[in-house]
Amino acid sequence: MDSTGLKSNELGFVYEFHKKMISMNLTLVYEGEFTQDITKAVLSMTEKQMAYSGEQSTVKKKVFNIMVECLQNICKHSENTYYNSSAIFMVGLEEDTYFICTGNPVKNENVELLKMKMQEINNLDKEGLKALYKEIVSKGTISDKGGAGLGLIDIARKAGTKLEYSFEQIDNLMTFFSFMVKIPRSKEL
Template sequence: MHFDIDQYYSRMNSGEVILAYKGSISSELITNVLEVIDAKLEDLIIRKSIKKKLYNVLVESLQNLYHHIDDLPDSTNGKFDVHFGIFVITKEGERYKVSTGNFIRNDKIQPLQDRLERVMSMSKEELKNLYKQILNNQDFTKKGGVGLGLIDMAKRTDGQLDYQFREYNEDYSFFNLDIYV
């Protein structure tokens, strides 16, 4: 039995939803979403520093999605758009939650999980030092990233991240990342 993405999406879509999207993640989509959300946050959030933090986290999480989505092979992919991903922004009490979801090849889970655990266990000072070290020493990857997205989000939110991997089939899982601002 496959993990049910639709059911999962509707569950994510509960509470005070600011924005929810399910489908193809393209550069144009990101541009449009950022424009819409920029205007929306302007109305919603009074403290500019919170608005900026949230916006920054959105940029990184959407671009992480864009760079790291694995597409399901054609045989099983009829159901999903190319470069399929999910993201939802909700308000939970005083906090904002940014959730993203995407397919990942099962053999990539362990390294990602190790990275997540490492980043989530670090203090702000450790994150800052790691950020500077990577910034200063790493070259661009083939995907055009620098491997700083997760560290940047953890640094800005004091490590308030949460994640889950749900098996989809023997080769792929669905990866869900929640970031609290």
């Protein structure tokens, strides 16, 4: 019995996958359950990779901060679908820009709110984001999921770029939410 469902002559996918990751400049891909322990492990791996590549500390801190918010957003907001409970997290470096991508299922009914929130953030400039952050940090409350409603705003502020996203409906309950943020290594970009 082949318990993995794969035959040895199909193992070519390993090499294909490896080449795909390299061609897409991905340095880390994690697919599965997201918990605080997984978050810590992913953070520590990326931190080590960046230290090894000699990345400057300001960039390391920005990437680290944004990763924390992305990972904790998944922990708090990813919905389990009836066929799986996993989400995906990716980090890459293309030329002079780090990119962090996440993908997770959300309930259809939450899509519009999430879209509006990201549109609102993308329409604001640096000062506008700062004002919104200060307003929510001082007037907002921590949700029952433990979020402060500040994650996406913080990501946009730290990255200094627009949030990119798309939604693909899975079925009449769930939608897959794909998200990307780019973090330029140099300020001038």
